[in-house]
Amino acid sequence: MSIETDIKQKKFRSAFQRLAINLTYTSNWLGYKQLELFKEHDITSQQYNVLRILRGQQSNPIKVSDIADRMLDKNSNTSRLIDKLLVKGFAKRTSCPSDRRAVDVVITETGLELLSRIDPILEEWENGLSASITEEEAELVSSLLDKMRESDSNNKNQ
Amino acid sequence: MSIETDIKQKKFRSAFQRLAINLTYTSNWLGYKQLELFKEHDITSQQYNVLRILRGQQSNPIKVSDIADRMLDKNSNTSRLIDKLLVKGFAKRTSCPSDRRAVDVVITETGLELLSRIDPILEEWENGLSASITEEEAELVSSLLDKMRESDSNNKNQ
DNA sequence: GATAAATACATGTTACTACATTAAATGTAC
DNA sequence: GTACATTTAATGTAGTAACATGTATTTATC
Structure with a gap:
């Protein structure tokens, strides 16, 4: 489901805002999944x-x-x-x-x-993720997240 | 910097593991950034x-x-x-x-x-993010994160 | 070699989170 | 319409996190 539907917000001020919110939301989602997996151990x-x-x-x-x-x-x-x-x-x-x-x-x-x-x-x-995204897509997202974090050094002197 | 360098782990068992770890790492990174921004308010x-x-x-x-x-x-x-x-x-x-x-x-x-x-x-x-990734890339990541979360419904009956 | 600064880790405090429970209101079965 | 389950929110408790601070050790400067 798209982040718009999940959080019921139709408009974002930019693609970057949407990404930031989506990232937090998806990380929470992942966090709860992992919590569930680790709990019994x-x-x-x-x-x-x-x-x-x-x-x-x-x-x-x-x-x-x-x-x-x-x-x-x-x-x-x-x-x-x-x-x-x-x-x-x-x-x-x-x-x-x-x-x-x-x-x-x-x-x-x-x-x-x-x-x-x-x-x-x-x-x-x-591996269950492969039902929804391909290996290539996973690699693509990962490398784009890497790129995104590079703004760290760019912002340092602002 | 690539997630491999950031966390100094050279090998991942799959593109999906790398993505999961990168997602958590990047979300923490974002979280600390936001914390900093919100603190003074x-x-x-x-x-x-x-x-x-x-x-x-x-x-x-x-x-x-x-x-x-x-x-x-x-x-x-x-x-x-x-x-x-x-x-x-x-x-x-x-x-x-x-x-x-x-x-x-x-x-x-x-x-x-x-x-x-x-x-x-x-x-x-x-907008500072635009120094490192383009608007199109931000949209791409966002839509792939959406796709990724769809494995939720797929996994429900496992 | 003495003193100041930096580093590495630990801990006290306060605030936040997960989980279980409680309390009240609503929904459903009979 | 009563009995029982479900929903909605709040709260007590235990564990965890952020922040400031403390203590020991190392590095740098004079």
């Missing part, structure tokens, strides 16, 4: 996000601030997210030897197991 | 969202649940969002005469004034 989207980043590191530890960067999150929240993962046994936290301010985080075996249980479910859902 | 993105919907109604009142629908939000949160707008004098709440369970919400003059102050700022930011 006693984990949140944010926590999954951290675990995915940790897995990407293989056994290489990663700092809290680097995780926060990749999530566009505040350090303080990431700190507490990792607390939760620690309590559940999905991550380990050790002091970084080269910089004692920093904290090295790695995923545990239990964490990897959790991901391997969640992955097929997520994958199935993602 | 003592209002949140969510509250602005409600006001925008109320303005779209002109003087026609709208029910709390209808607002929630258009925001993909929970009724309970919308209820409290409106509380905030009420306190600030941006919205009015009256009992619906035809259905006394419902609550009619309308925007006030003060609310309209606030929007008219915020609009040009938002508009300027939105």
Whole structure:
């Protein structure tokens, strides 16, 4: 259904406004979908996000601030997210030897197991998208979103 | 910058996974931008969202649940969002005469004034996007997001 | 080498969200 | 018309987020 119908707004002041609103709406939609998927595994989207980043590191530890960067999150929240993962046994936290301010985080075996249980479910859902958009279209949207975020650097001196 | 570089993940299991992750990332990016814009007007993105919907109604009142629908939000949160707008004098709440369970919400003059102050700022930011993507591309992304959300109905019986 | 500034993380506080529950009004079956 | 389910909104509670601040460590400047 078009965003016009979904939010019952007929006119937008520009294609860019429509895009901004649609982006937020679609992200909410996606967020609720994911919430539903993750709920039964006693984990949140944010926590999954951290675990995915940790897995990407293989056994290489990663700092809290680097995780926060990749999530566009505040350090303080990431700190507490990792607390939760620690309590559940999905991550380990050790002091970084080269910089004692920093904290090295790695995923545990239990964490990897959790991901391997969640992955097929997520994958199935993602592939369900192919019923509505093609792979080429998905790639197209993704690359246009990349382009859109580039306005960041353009706007900095305004 | 590409999402691969932003989140430093080189491989995705599919174009659809990349899209899902990129969508969340870009929406967070947009969210922080808006937060910044709204902050000095003592209002949140969510509250602005409600006001925008109320303005779209002109003087026609709208029910709390209808607002929630258009925001993909929970009724309970919308209820409290409106509380905030009420306190600030941006919205009015009256009992619906035809259905006394419902609550009619309308925007006030003060609310309209606030929007008219915020609009040009938002508009300027939105138009700043044109430095990175064209109007045609914005429309394209928007329509593809619409298409993407259609998998909702497809997935319902799975 | 001492001092100032910056960095990395943690935490207290306040506000917001999800979820479950409550309360009132309406709809439906009999 | 009464009994039961549904709808609509509000609220209590627990968890999460944003923001400011605190503490420890490192880097830069003199």
